[in-house]
Amino acid sequence: MRLKIMIGLTVLILLVLNYSIYQKEEIIDKGETVLLELAPVDPRSLIQGDYMRLRYVIENVAGDANASPDVKSGYMVIKVDAQQIARFVRFDDGTPLAEDEKHLYYHRSYRGLKIAPDSFFFQEGHADRYENARYGVFKFDNSGNHILTNLVDEP
Template sequence: MKRGAVIFGGLALVLVATAVLVVQKETVLARGQTVLLQLAPVDPRSLIQGDYMVLDYAISQTWREGLEAPQEDGNVVLHLDAHDVGAFVRYETPGTPLAPGEVRLRFRVRNSRLRLGAEAFFFQEGHAERYARARYGELRVMDNGTSVLVGLRDENYQPLGRAVK
């Protein structure tokens, strides 16, 4: 009897944790501010996983160039232009207020690489040419820097990936 209770308790814990994560992401989608990040060149193919685009963001260039490279996880501060495109301003120092037009975006340092959360965009097989025009990743960002990738946009800031009619 104890073994069954442990198994069902573990299963319930996993389901509750999964539900909490889903609610958190849905909250970011519903309430987050739209931020566009310019994409760096990528390769949109994977034979094992199907068609997808590995995302690399232009603001990561400051990391690769060694400008103020952080050693631990934190937030990067971006300034948004008239099209909501984020440009690197600085790495956030706790307690420093944001200026008007600035947002924070959470990052993690993994394997000596700056990770902004959304590193791949999966799409239906055979639609690679549609996404080849992608120039911006569209994210929803909360005040604390938590983000979710919601789509890709072209050079005219128009969403890509609408359903095929």
């Protein structure tokens, strides 16, 4: 009986994990491309391998906007221009979004307002491709879920 329960739980876990992977692949394949401008980034970490710590200009702009400091996380509203570059509009207050607006999740920490992901891992030996990157390439679905897919120099 215990063996059947363990096999059933294992199958259930694998189904949940595979469905999560499927959802992310759908966002990558069918999502709308949005660029977030990068703020100056830290150099890659030699201890953790080839990876780059990221900061976004939109974090600074939104951090300067008047928002309640006791709000630890939520959504900001961004507007996507013709070049697919996102700009901060406001913090989400429940008003409906315009056609060219999207939700972007943020959280506050002792270091300020942050947008995830704040790091980008890349293949060993490819650091030169990303050292001059100015934009993070995100794929968004209709629900506001997003995935960082690349770093690029130009829109």
